[in-house]
Amino acid sequence: MRRSELIPRLLFAGLLSLPVLAAAQRGPDFKVDLDPETCVFSGGSDGAGNVETAAGSGNRMIQVRLGNPREWGIADVRFDGEGQEQMVHAGGGAAHVVNIFNRNDGPADVKYSVVVQNRATGETRDCDPRIINR
Numbered sequence: 001m002r003r004s005e006l007i008p009r010l011l012f013a014g015l016l017s018l019p020v021l022a023a024a025q026r027g028p029d030f031k032v033d034l035d036p037e038t039c040v041f042s043g044g045s046d047g048a049g050n051v052e053t054a055a056g057s058g059n060r061m062i063q064v065r066l067g068n069p070r071e072w073g074i075a076d077v078r079f080d081g082e083g084q085e086q087m088v089h090a091g092g093g094a095a096h097v098v099n100i101f102n103r104n105d106g107p108a109d110v111k112y113s114v115v116v117q118n119r120a121t122g123e124t125r126d127c128d129p130r131i132i133n134r
Contacts, residue, residue: 028063028099029053032129036072036116039127049129055107062100062131064114069096075117075124083108083133094119100131108133 030051032043041049044062051062066072073094079087086108091098100112113128 027061029060030062032062032064033067034064034114034116034127035067036118036125036127037068039116039125041127041129044129050132051102051130052132052134053102053104055133056105057133058104060102060104062102062112064098064100066096066116071120072096072116072118074098074114076113076115078113078115079110080113081108081110081130084110086110086133087112087131102131102133104133106133 030044032041032049032051034041034049043049044051046052051060053060064074064077066074073096074091075094077089077098077100083106086103086105087100087110088103089098089100094117098114102108108131110131111128112131113126115124115126117124
């Protein structure tokens with residue numbers, strides 16, 4: 001293939017990939033704040049940490065952030081309920097932010113449990129709102 005044919009094809013391929021890159025970098029669809037002292041959530045779609053979306057409407061990202069990151073970290077995130085195979089998370093491991101990715105390709109009613117751990121004492125708490133795809 002000649003260079004004169006290759007350059008327009010590469011430019012065209014690059015232009016096609018821009019929407020995908022923009023979607024990947026747009027940030028979370030839902031932000032949730034968690035007070036690890038009380039396991040009280042705010043944000044999400046209902047103001048209390050729960051997230052509800054239309055089933056089958058595509059990928060959604062839920063970002064959970066701890067309110068007191070100096071004393072607490074996120075030890076783990078667990079999923080339980082119908083549609084839990086649609087959920088994965090990245091982060092945790094004593095970090096103060098975790099991103100939950102909801103593939104949202106069908107109905108779901110999933111409890112997500114954010115296990116927080118006190119850095120000084122090792123105490124853990126299991127805090128658990130819901131993700132619903134209707």
